[in-house]
Structures are given as C-alpha cells and as structure tokens.
Amino acid sequence: MAGPLTGIRVLDLSRILAGPWATQCLADLGAEVIKVERPDVGDDTRTWGPPFFEDGDKPVSAYFMCANRGKKSVTIDFTKPEGQALIKKLAEKSDILVENFKVGGLARYGLDYESIKAVNPGLIYCSITGFGQTGPYKDRPGYDALIQALGGLMSITGEPDGMPGGGPQKVGVAVTDLFTGLYSTIGILGALHHKARTGEGQHIDMALMDTQVAVLANQSMNYLVSCKEPKRLGTAHPSIVPYQVFASADGHMMLAVGNDGQFARFCVAAGMPEVAADPRFKSNPGRVENREALIPLVAEAIARKTTDEWIALLEAHNVPGGPINTMERVFDDPQVEARGVALALKAEDGSIMPSVANPIHYSGTEISYDKAPPALGADTDDVLKDVLGVTDDNLKLVRASKVLG
Template sequence: MVNEKQATGSGISGSGPLKGLTVLDITRVVAGPFCSMLLADLGATVIKVEHPDDPDYARTFPPFVSGDDQQELSAFFAQFNRNKLGITLNMKSEEGKTLLKKLVRRTDVLVENFRPGTMDKLGLGYEVLKQENPRLIYTAISGFGRTGPNASRPGFDNSGQAVGGLWSMNGYPDRPPVRVGTIIGDLAASLYAAIGTLAALREAERSGEGQVVDISQQDSILTLTENAVVRYTTKGEVASPLGNEHPFVRPYGQFPCKDGYVFFGGYTDKFWKITCEIFGEPEIASDPEIDTMEKRFDKAVSERRVRPILERWFSRYTKAELEALAGDRIPLSAIKTIAEVVEDPHIAAREMIVKVPIAGKLVRMFGLPIKLSRTPGNAYAKAPAPGEHNGFVYSRLVGLTSEEVGELAERGVI
C-alpha cells in the first residue's frame, strides 16, 4: 500500500532546478501534458487546468488501475500528469476569464494546445494575457503552428507524421508506408515545447519580457527525418521506406539470432575487424571483396557476402549471449520487448522505471530521462483528480476564501 505522504503528494512545493517556477497547463491528452510533466518533474509547480464539466479525456484512456473504492483511474493519464496540481475552470464564462487573468499574474508560463485562434476567440490570447503579466511565456503547441496557410487546420499525431514526411519513409520497400508505432509527433512537439519554454524563460530573465513559444507538430516531425531533406535538396532523392536498413551505411540494421533479433552496427573497418575476431574468423576481415568500409557499403555486396556471414554467426547465440560477446567492444544490442526493457538492470540503474501512486497503489512507469548531478528534481507524486487543488490554488494565487471557492463551484465557474 502507498503511505499517506505518497498518496496525497502533489509536487506542491517543488524541488529541483525549476523550483519556484509556476506553470499553468491548459492542455489535453499528450502534446502539452508531456511538456508540462517534464517541467513538473524538474521541480516546477504545474497547475493542470480542466473544464469542470469536460475534463481531459485522456482520463478515459486505458490501462486502468482500480482503487479500494473500485474507482478506475487511467495509468495513461497519470503518466503524463504526475507531479501536478489540479484545478477546474470554465474559461468560457466571464468569471472564468477573469480568474484565468488573475492566475496569469502569478504565473511564469502558460502552456496550451488548442487550435490557433481558439484562445483569441475566448478573449484570452497572448496579446490579452501579456497585459496581465508582461513576463509571461505563452507556449502554444498545435498541428501546424500559429502562422502559415494551414495554421487553422486540426491536427493529431498522425497528421504530424503524415505531413512531416516521416510516415512516407517508414516501413518496407515493397509495402505501403507505415506510421511510426508511437505518438512521436505529440512527444516530439512536447520536447521542443519544453526546450523553447526554458529558452524563453532565460531570455525573460535578461529582458523582463515574455513571448510566444510557437510549436508545430509538422515542424517537429520534419526535424526527425535525419538526412531526408538534404538528400532531396542536394541530390533530388526522395526518401522512401527502407525497412530496417540504413540508406547508405552497411552492415547497420536488424539481424536474426537464436531467440529473436539484434541490432548490429559494426560498419567501420575497426569494428568489422573486431567482430571477425570475436566470432573466430579473423581472416574474413582481410577478404579482398569486403575488406574496406566502402566495399561493404555496396548493397549487392552486403546482401551477397556480409549479411550471410553475420546471420551464420548470430544464429548460434541468444540475444543475451550476443550482448555478452559484444560487451563494450562492438555496437550490438538486443532488440528488446517492452517487458525486457522494463526489467533491464541498466534501466533500473538509471532509475528510468519509477513508481507513481495511482488509486492507492504504486504503478511502474517511465521516469525522467534528464539526469542532473546536483539538483535531480521532484519525487514522483500522483496525478491530480479534476479540481483537487481548487482551494489551495485559488486561495494562494488569487486570494479567494473557501466560501468564495465553494460559490464558484456551485455556479459551474470552477
């Protein structure tokens, strides 16, 4: 069972490098919540704002964890909203607009992921809010960004993968393109949003002025296409699905073994020579047909000579045995299932699987990948229930009494 401190923890005081930073998070699902989660993990006080009658629908996403009261809570939601305070606010009501403006006066950052123009229609766009707080960093995440002919289009993760070029490159050459198997558009946009927010905060420290951080999923995906852009602009080559192959580096890809697959990337002359030695055939390194990196890059030569050699070697061993043979001498890694990753001793040593309270239980989920030596960040606290911290936040930041908070709740303002 979770102790009382764990079950009621909220990251309220904050610890870590961003302690003292206050963030209003009015985002939903992942593109936005992941950004503010990173800030919360690093010590910021993040206040998740939800509509009192229409909370973040990611709360309905599986998998669920059942508490002692039989209430089911979403582990998906908890993973991206841990360490946050939770309040409710109807920004369509006049009283709600006024409350948001008052919150903004005491806030460093506001993160939103509405379609561009939505906040302006509510009378709560950046030009309005900066009048309340000139230092405000206004971080906006959307499918296509705040400018350009497609700015008003709705966008999801798949939209970003489609229009950013990544979808067209993924899959196998003889089959239709395949989307990347995770919401990489949402995640990439959130990562860039966090970087942009911190850069804008640094500038605000110097100038005293905030600004808009404009993040597009399409832009974010485009930057993940590796060499595709320069291949096209310099050579006119259009990237297409390559399966598990690299466009020009070989051997560098997926190879079968006794109990699954491994990645092997020993394409340099140094690594190739060591690999031949490890597998007991050092003479292959001096074979005149494949003795240089340039020769092994040739696709026909690679398929006819190099791949059969590697498959013959690897087929004798399991993934674990191959990793043990490779050690720190050559780049060879087991292609692990999520189950294997979660139980990986190295992942454990890096504290990348952490226990977060959900429904009175501790649930394992991914941790913070940013490792700071002196100021590591917050302990992992539970995600808030809708409006759980209304009393605390509205009293601390706005100065409302408990009676006033109760009246606003009765009227559906919060």
C-alpha cells in the first residue's frame, strides 16, 4: 500500500541535518524527494566521517546516511543562470520546497520565496535558519551546539557545579536540529492541508532558536511560573523523585518512579517498606522537598544488587527501571528487534546499507523504505528527463555547460 504522501513532490535544497531530517520524514511518508546538491561536493555531511559505508568506489558517511534515505540526488550548480532556470522549473513541478540557506542567501540567485512563488503560487516553501527571517539575530549563522547554549538547554544539562564532571553539557545528538526538522515536517503537513482546502501555498519560517526554546517544555514553564532558574541535576528530575541513575553492584541503572504507587512498590522490592510510610516520602511533592534525605537511602539499597537482579525485581513489582544500554545492547534488545527498528537497504552496488526505521506505524498506509541514501548525482539524468521532459540531446547540451558538474 502506498504511503500517505504518495504523489507529493519535494524539492530539497537543504543540507546538514535539520532540513534533511524533515525531508527524509517526508520521503518515508511516500513523497518523492529530489535532493539538489553541489556538483562534485554535495551535502557537507557526505565527508563528515569516519565512519564511512563503503559503497563501491564512493564511500558514504554514516552521518549523511542518517538523514538522506529515500531521496533522489541531483547535482545542479545554481550559481549559474542555467542552473537557476532548472531549479525554477523543478520548483514549478513540485508541491514543497525546503531550504536552509542564510536569510536572503537564495535571493541573489532568484530562488527566494517571492521569486519562486511567481512561478508556482501553490508551492509550500519552508525556510530553516538559525534565528528566523526576522529579529536582530536573523543574519547570524546558527549551529546546533550554539543554539543548545543560547536556547537554555545546556544550562539544565549536566552535573551540578561542584560535582565530579560538573558544568553545562550539550546533549549527545544534535537535538535542536532534529526537533527543528520534526517541527518543520509538522508545519509542512499543516500547510498541505491548508492547500488542499484553499489551493494556497505559503512560506514557513522555521528557526532553530525558536524550536529550542519551545522544547524546554516543563523546564521553561517551571521558570515562568516560579521565576527561579532551573538547576542542573545530572540524570535527576526537577519535579519527580526518585527519577535518576543509580550505581548498582556491577554498574549503573535508571530508576524512573513516576507516582506514589510505584514508589511504594519500589520500597517493598527494596526491602524498606518503612521508607514508603515515612510522612516525608509518601507523596511526590514531599519526596522532591526531601530529595537529599531520600536519595542516599535509595542509592544504598540499589548498590546491594546487580543491574540484572534489579531489572528482574522491578519488573516483578511493576516499577519502571532499566539498564544503561550501549548501542550494541540497544540493537540487540528484543523489543527493538520486534518493532523492526533496524533496517537493511540495498545500496546502488547491491550491498546492504544499515538504517534506522521511522518510528511512525500506520494501520492503513505504509512507511516507505525503497531507496538507500543516494550517491552524489545518481539521479540527475532520470529526474531531468522524467520531471522536466529534457531530451537526451538537450541533456548533452546542459552537461556541456558544466551546470550539472
């Protein structure tokens, strides 16, 4: 069964992560995604390695692979007038355009929203930048780690000052880019629905900074309600206790007690039912207020058993907890295997490329995994012929102009 976006064409002028993450989501949902790349160079992330997947004589970086499956790669030099003309023709035949150039960066080539709107008024044009199209920072470059810092995430991530390893930390993956990619996808889907009702396209202005502040979630609301700065708590939670990593007899584990019933059951499992009956600890607000008295008691109990012993015990008492899995253990986990998270895609040379599945599971339509991340320019001729109707003779003329690399 075809994916829900079958019949939708996306012109992808983005690179690195936020934009490609959004367009990969659209490709997974069945859209045809045409990724335009610089001749001979391509998306910057093609060289962001090691590690590299050896796809014949054209190794592909693991970084590029994570955000570009399901796409067609077309090389066009749109710094040249001939290239600009090709991009406009492709935009005219597309439903969505995604780009992440600096504010005004595409205007010099006549590829900004107003210019493209003139040839395709119904186009949904999504611009992703560090700080958005307006405001005092709009001309600044924006990168994930910088926005994690400016947007407040690093102020609440890491061990407290004075603790071993204390100080602000960035998250282990580029979450600001990823969240921006996901919000961009949501925005595009909303604009598609609007277009279906009205026939109108529109410009979507996405900013990493806006997204980062938006996903501070409970931490930003804690500040706005209390006017108190949230503190870095390492793996602990500002509003739920006990909810953090503890050292076991042979390593570490996560205990994630989310309510009073779970806490009472944990105390029974830990052989300390009197702790659950203590007036200081009976309710979550009390446990938060008396965190410093409770956590040493929990830590002492958990240190007596191995992680595996605790996981079995917690499961028997219906208390959330788990090991700190390595990547190897993640992909060997029976739940991950049962859900089909690990993918095997056939590369252009016939070898098998690893990938990670989209987490969306539809009952009536299917997520599409028909195409591995493409080699640079692999689909240029086919796209120009199939989408624009360029003949073989005209294709030779275009290639002679060096606009295709």
